[in-house]
Amino acid sequence: MKIIKFGGSSVANPENIRKVFAILQDKLKQHEIAVVFSAFGGVTESLLTIARLSREGDQAYRDLLQTLEEKHLDIVRQLIAVQNQSTVMTYVKVRFKELEDLFHGIYLIKENSARTLDYVASFGERLSAFILAEAMAGKGIKTQFVDARDVIRTNDRFGQARVDYEVTNAQIKDYFSKNDGVKVITGFIASTAKGETTTLGRSGSDYTAAIFAAALEAQDLEIWTDVSGVLTADPKLVYTAFTIPQLSYNEAMELSHFGAKVIFPATMQPAMRKSIPIYIKNTFEPENAGTLINGEISHGALIKGISSMSNISIVTVQGAGLMEGGATVSRVFKALAEAKVNILLISQASSEHSICLAIKTHEAYQGKEAIEKEFFYEIKSGEMDEVSLLHGLATIAVVGENMKQNPGASGRMFRALGRNNINVAAIAQGSSELNISAVIPQPDLQKALNALHEAFFLSENKVLHVFLVGTGLIGQALIKMIKSQQNKLLRANELDIQIHGLANSRFMAFNEDGFDLKNPHQLNESDQKMNLDKFIQTMEEMNFSNSVFVDCTASLEVADTYSRILEAKVGIVTPNKKANSGSMDQYRALKRIAKRRGVNFLYETNVAAGLPVINTLQDLMLSGDRVIRIEAVLSGSMNFIFSELENGVPFSEVVKIAKEKGYTEPDPRDDLSGMDVARKILILGREAEQELEFDDITIQSMVPADCRTKSSVDEFFEKLKGHDVDFAKLLADAKAKGEKLRFMATLEDGKAKVGLKSLPESHPFSSLKGSDNMILLTTERYHDRPMIIRGPGAGADVTAAGVFADVIRIGNYTRE
Numbered sequence: 001m002k003i004i005k006f007g008g009s010s011v012a013n014p015e016n017i018r019k020v021f022a023i024l025q026d027k028l029k030q031h032e033i034a035v036v037f038s039a040f041g042g043v044t045e046s047l048l049t050i051a052r053l054s055r056e057g058d059q060a061y062r063d064l065l066q067t068l069e070e071k072h073l074d075i076v077r078q079l080i081a082v083q084n085q086s087t088v089m090t091y092v093k094v095r096f097k098e099l100e101d102l103f104h105g106i107y108l109i110k111e112n113s114a115r116t117l118d119y120v121a122s123f124g125e126r127l128s129a130f131i132l133a134e135a136m137a138g139k140g141i142k143t144q145f146v147d148a149r150d151v152i153r154t155n156d157r158f159g160q161a162r163v164d165y166e167v168t169n170a171q172i173k174d175y176f177s178k179n180d181g182v183k184v185i186t187g188f189i190a191s192t193a194k195g196e197t198t199t200l201g202r203s204g205s206d207y208t209a210a211i212f213a214a215a216l217e218a219q220d221l222e223i224w225t226d227v228s229g230v231l232t233a234d235p236k237l238v239y240t241a242f243t244i245p246q247l248s249y250n251e252a253m254e255l256s257h258f259g260a261k262v263i264f265p266a267t268m269q270p271a272m273r274k275s276i277p278i279y280i281k282n283t284f285e286p287e288n289a290g291t292l293i294n295g296e297i298s299h300g301a302l303i304k305g306i307s308s309m310s311n312i313s314i315v316t317v318q319g320a321g322l323m324e325g326g327a328t329v330s331r332v333f334k335a336l337a338e339a340k341v342n343i344l345l346i347s348q349a350s351s352e353h354s355i356c357l358a359i360k361t362h363e364a365y366q367g368k369e370a371i372e373k374e375f376f377y378e379i380k381s382g383e384m385d386e387v388s389l390l391h392g393l394a395t396i397a398v399v400g401e402n403m404k405q406n407p408g409a410s411g412r413m414f415r416a417l418g419r420n421n422i423n424v425a426a427i428a429q430g431s432s433e434l435n436i437s438a439v440i441p442q443p444d445l446q447k448a449l450n451a452l453h454e455a456f457f458l459s460e461n462k463v464l465h466v467f468l469v470g471t472g473l474i475g476q477a478l479i480k481m482i483k484s485q486q487n488k489l490l491r492a493n494e495l496d497i498q499i500h501g502l503a504n505s506r507f508m509a510f511n512e513d514g515f516d517l518k519n520p521h522q523l524n525e526s527d528q529k530m531n532l533d534k535f536i537q538t539m540e541e542m543n544f545s546n547s548v549f550v551d552c553t554a555s556l557e558v559a560d561t562y563s564r565i566l567e568a569k570v571g572i573v574t575p576n577k578k579a580n581s582g583s584m585d586q587y588r589a590l591k592r593i594a595k596r597r598g599v600n601f602l603y604e605t606n607v608a609a610g611l612p613v614i615n616t617l618q619d620l621m622l623s624g625d626r627v628i629r630i631e632a633v634l635s636g637s638m639n640f641i642f643s644e645l646e647n648g649v650p651f652s653e654v655v656k657i658a659k660e661k662g663y664t665e666p667d668p669r670d671d672l673s674g675m676d677v678a679r680k681i682l683i684l685g686r687e688a689e690q691e692l693e694f695d696d697i698t699i700q701s702m703v704p705a706d707c708r709t710k711s712s713v714d715e716f717f718e719k720l721k722g723h724d725v726d727f728a729k730l731l732a733d734a735k736a737k738g739e740k741l742r743f744m745a746t747l748e749d750g751k752a753k754v755g756l757k758s759l760p761e762s763h764p765f766s767s768l769k770g771s772d773n774m775i776l777l778t779t780e781r782y783h784d785r786p787m788i789i790r791g792p793g794a795g796a797d798v799t800a801a802g803v804f805a806d807v808i809r810i811g812n813y814t815r816e
Contacts, residue, residue, distance in 0.1 A: 001218045005036040006207035009226040010283040012041025014078040023286055034183040037132055038205040039124025051120050054106040061103055069096040072127055079135040088134045095127055114158035118199045123184035133184035139617035142181035151175050152190035157473045160201035172215040174506055206267035214270035220277040228282040229291030230262045233306045238453045244291050244304055251304050251399055252293045254435045258307040258397035302409055303400035303456050303626040312393040313364035318354035319384030339370035345437055347426040353467030356426045358439050364389050391704040394445040397437035416455035420545045421569040422448045423596045451545035464811040470552030473662055477800035483517035491603050494679045495811040501539055508535050540568050548810050564773055566593040573806040575605035575799050581679035584693055587686055602806040607680045608773040608793045617687045627688035629778040634680040636771035636794020637663035637671045643769050646667035651727035652720040663771050663794040667713050672702040674754045681745035681752045690750055700755025734758040740766045
């Protein structure tokens with residue numbers, strides 16, 4: 001004998017019901033079955049809404065009741081042949097006439113007792129089971145409609161009645177022994193010894209099925225719903241969640257207690273007592289194996305699943321006088337039990353000085369009042385503090401029997417949360433080591449679930465979630481690098497980089513699963529219009545663990561959002577110098593926020609593209625060295641221009657070539673002005689722990705005075721031609737002295753200078769060619785022979801490579 005149960009979503013409409021019938025006909029070929037049905041999808045909620053409107057005196061209840069009746073009649077018309085509809089139509093209309101009278105009575109007396117609501121709710125299952133039994137009979141299946149109120153006996157705790165198993169089991173066995181055919185059973189409902197209708201509470205139809213399975217000692221119990229079994233986490237919050245093939249009864253109980261909604265503890269208890277296997281199956285994917293729940297403990301994964309609950313509050317009971325008072329916990333439990341407040345989690349130190357209780361937020365004030373009443377005299381005398389409440393929380397729990405044999409589960413859990421800057425307000429772990437639970441801020445729930453899911457189920461590959469603003473030359477080069485190195489990173493570094501957000505100055509686009517880099521998304525008019533605030537808001541709402549914001553722009557507007565992004569616990573990688581070259585206060589503030597929030601703010605490419613300048617300087621300072629002087633050629637574009645000038649090409653032509661090669665900004669005046677180099681030496685000075693503002697830098701501009709107007713770039717080039725002779729003379733004068741022209745920056749004694757210098761052939765900078773950069777670091781350790789860092793300092797590819805290296809560095813940091 002198989003007991004099979006179908007939920008409301010499975011019988012929500014005729015199309016779904018036909019799929020149910022196909023499953024049942026297939027089962028009947030091999031097994032004797034009995035079927036439990038929930039009310040048609042949404043019916044129970046509608047009945048309770050109508051009851052509420054009736055009590056409030058709102059005559060709109062009549063229209064809703066009429067709509068509900070028509071829904072049932074329409075299902076009859078679609079499922080049952082015309083010649084067989086009369087009996088079923090009569091049954092439906094009689095039931096709705098009863099409901100009409102019942103709601104009219106509620107409307108008149110303005111009262112809805114728990115007893116009345118149980119009776120109201122019972123109509124959903126009574127209607128669905130009767131209609132479906134008749135529809136099955138029309139398909140040649142011999143059926144027997146079973147009103148569970150006739151066989152399941154309970155007490156009179158309306159809304160969540162307790163079952164008298166001795167009487168119930170005997171009545172079920174007796175009924176099945178005397179009646180043939182497929183029993184079509186109403187879920188959710190039962191009755192008292194007096195014949196009063198009761199309901200079995202949350203997931204009552206599942207409970208009904210388990211009661212029948214246990215009474216009949218069925219081969220197994222199948223619960224068919226709209227998901228393919230119990231998943232490793234809530235799929236609405238964790239997109240990589242997958243079906244758990246097998247759970248022990250205890251694991252399933254723990255997951256359900258902490259928020260998993262597919263199965264509930266009451267459902268499992270009768271089946272668990274008789275060791276009856278429970279299958280959770282998907283009506284819409286019947287070929288999927290689903291989840292098996294039984295008494296076995298399977299080996300393999302450290303945990304089986306992660307469950308969560310939202311809208312949690314912490315009630316804290318504390319006071320020095322409680323340590324000697326004794327029995328504090330029992331008194332707290334007693335007070336909350338009498339107030340019918342459910343405790344989800346308790347955390348207590350070895351003393352009774354402080355006790356934290358996690359409860360549902362809607363019960364928080366009720367719980368607080370109950371405890372304060374119990375400890376009235378202790379609070380009044382000062383032995384106990386006022387009971388405090390902390391709202392806006394959620395619970396998470398990792399569950400698995402294998403945690404008993406494998407140490408390190410709690411370490412992995414809290415390491416993953418810590419890496420993602422998720423604060424833990426309370427912790428609890430049972431002595432059975434079946435679950436570890438924690439209370440965290442509600443806004444961090446999705447991030448926490450994803451971080452834990454990656455740590456326990458996807459730990460072979462660490463996923464880094466990238467949001468890229470700026471898809472110009474550097475951005476496009478970065479995307480190509482991620483694409484080309486994706487397999488290698490997965491294989492050698494166990495790092496999976498996914499791009500979820502893209503934006504340029506005009507458009508933006510998002511993909512929760514990550515864009516397909518084999519077919520890179522090209523932003524166009526079909527995408528959303530770019531809105532920086534909305535881009536960041538969407539990134540925050542996605543709330544991925546291990547997120548990184550990559551800014552490949554030169555925009556001050558984007559740089560001004562860095563503090564908000566870091567506060568949201570999202571790392572930043574950027575070649576954009578605007579943030580770090582602003583005021584010293586702003587520079588310090590960003591560093592401070594990154595440190596406080598525990599996130600990375602990496603900007604190696606702010607200076608010298610992909611050359612390891614900033615990291616090297618930071619390591620020197622961290623190790624106790626002191627910078628005496630920095631000399632640097634920091635503009636690849638300027639070095640290209642003045643080294644190419646030596647080949648006899650006119651200055652204006654060299655600048656044009658540099659622009660075409662992508663070495664300069666779109667407007668070369670930004671480079672020639674020396675402002676770019678000034679920002680870079682400013683950043684290096686600050687990294688060398690020197691108090692330096694932009695006004696402390698002396699800048700020699702290479703833009704002739706008459707070319708500094710706000711003219712177009714083309715007009716600038718035309719005017720620049722008139723100065724080719726001037727620059728040729730500068731070059732000739734240098735050659736006459738056996739020297740070379742280099743545009744460089746110097747920092748010493750807290751002062752910085754940027755400008756053109758004529759250097760002897762022996763100077764290291766004289767050997768520079770093309771777009772190379774060079775930095776000479778003279779420090780206390782590197783005094784007689786300065787440290788030299790040299791390499792390409794301009795171009796989209798080398799800058800993108802530096803950005804890519806910073807992204808990988810963040811990925812390695814977040815690794816378990």
